[in-house]
Amino acid sequence: MSELKCLPQDAVIWGLDILANSVARLPSYGIERPIVFTAEPLVPLYESHIRPGLDQPRGLITDLPAHVPDFAVNAALDVALNAGARSIVALGGGSVLDAAKGVSHFHEQRTGQYLPIAAFPTTLSGSEFSHYFGVTETTGAQKFKRGYAVRATTPRVVVIDPVLVEGTPRPLLLSSAIKGLDHAVEGMRRVERDHPHAILAASGVERFLSILERWPSGLDSAAALAAGKITHGDLLQLQLAAWQCYFYPASVIYGLSHRIGHILGGTYGLPHSVTSCITLGPVIRACADFYGDKLTVFAPGKDRAIAAGVLADRIEAVVRTLELPNKIGAFDLPASELAAVAALLEMNYPDEVADLGANASEKLADLLRSIW
Known part of the structure; x- marks a missing residue:
């Protein structure tokens, strides 16, 4: 029996120069008296393109560190309540x-009501389409990024416009695209090749890679646009690729690449978007037997025996060409910590580690050494 689980997302709005119209429509999706979450560098974008059309905004929160530490969520919740x-x-x-999502969830814990979310994504990972989120617990002996899956926190409406990503720093934008590819590939763990995720993710992967493989070197998006090296249409295609790669997150589940990233990020502080640049290709190779013929959807015309390698080669080539990090050793994490990383993975994510097959513990240690 196959099953497709849908999330409570009312609308995705996309196109060129649609922000003003989309913001004006937010009240029809229940987005009233909103508290605004953003990052400090994005405040000018908020003031110019979103703030003018908002219905009675209740404030602006920018103190939202990477990996979502619990203290930042608690502080933001207090601001929203007050x-x-x-x-x-x-x-x-x-x-x-x-x-x-975390504030919406804990708001419900406190008051009995979720806060509906309108998402204006400025990266390409696809979080805006899912009900998954992580909060890093900081009060224990060791930090740990706790994962949640709360359907009611799915953003009610998502707005996609190239203006949202044209100012995103090059390393963040491009590494988040690799995270988007990670969603597509690992989404195949629990579905077959005829599942809607497989069909759409295959399109999203090809859309991503075909644009990233010709991306200009050394230029941020704004400079590349000014030089005519890319177009706003290219940026929109990347945004749509992120959506296709993560179209049915209620029906799929993360795999080992994501889980290694959660430990490297939440516990050791590596940038979240960068972890998939390091892990995705090697994990595809290491888990090829587990995926079987499923990865042929991403390598048309290739048989099962080589599909994983073809896909991994292509992803790793893009990571190198875009000059994105591809080793843990590029960050402040000594090789002596790899055993602790492995222990955290085996303790918290045994199913994902089991994707490695027989002698999974030994293979995990070898995998971590290979990406250090």
Whole structure:
């Protein structure tokens, strides 16, 4: 029996120069008296393109660190409660979206009501389409990024416009695209090749890679646009690729690449978007037997025996060409910590580690050494 689980998302609005019209429509989706979550560098974008059309905004929160530490979520929740906010507008990437979902969830724990979210994503990871979020617990002996899956926190409306991503710093924008690819690939863990996720994710992966493979070197998006190296249409295609790669998150589940990233990020502080640049290709190879023929959807015309390698090669080539980090050793994490990383993975994510097959513990240790 196959099953498709849908999330309570009312609308996705996309196109060129649609922000003003979309913001004006937010009240029809229950986005009234919103508290705004964003990052400090995005405040000018908020003031110019979103603030003018908002219905009675109740304040602006920018103190939202990466990996969503619990103290930041608690502080934002207090602000939202004191301001009498009835909804959240989230302008930013995965950390901003995770913080918004976390506050909505804990607002319900406190008051019995979720705060509906409108998402204006400025990266390409696709968090705006899911009900998953992580909050890093900081009070224990060791920090740990706790994952949640709360359907009611799914952003009620998502707005996609190239203006939202044209100012995103190059490393963040492009590494978040690799995170988007990670959603597509690992989404295949629990579905078959005829599942809607597989069909759409295959389109999203090809859309991503075909644009990233010709991306100009050394230029942020704004400079590349000014030089005519890319177009706003290219940016929109990347945004749509992120959506296709993560179209049915209620029907799929994260795999080992994501879980390694959660430990490297939440516990050791590596940038969240960068972790998939390091882990995705090697994990595809290491888990090829587990995926079987499923990865042929991403390598048309290739048989099962080589599909994983073809896909991993292509992703790793893009990571190198875009000059994104591809080793843990590029960050302040000594190799002596790899055993602790492995222990956290085996303790918290045994199913994902089991994707490695027989002798999974040994293979995990080898995998971590290979990406250090």
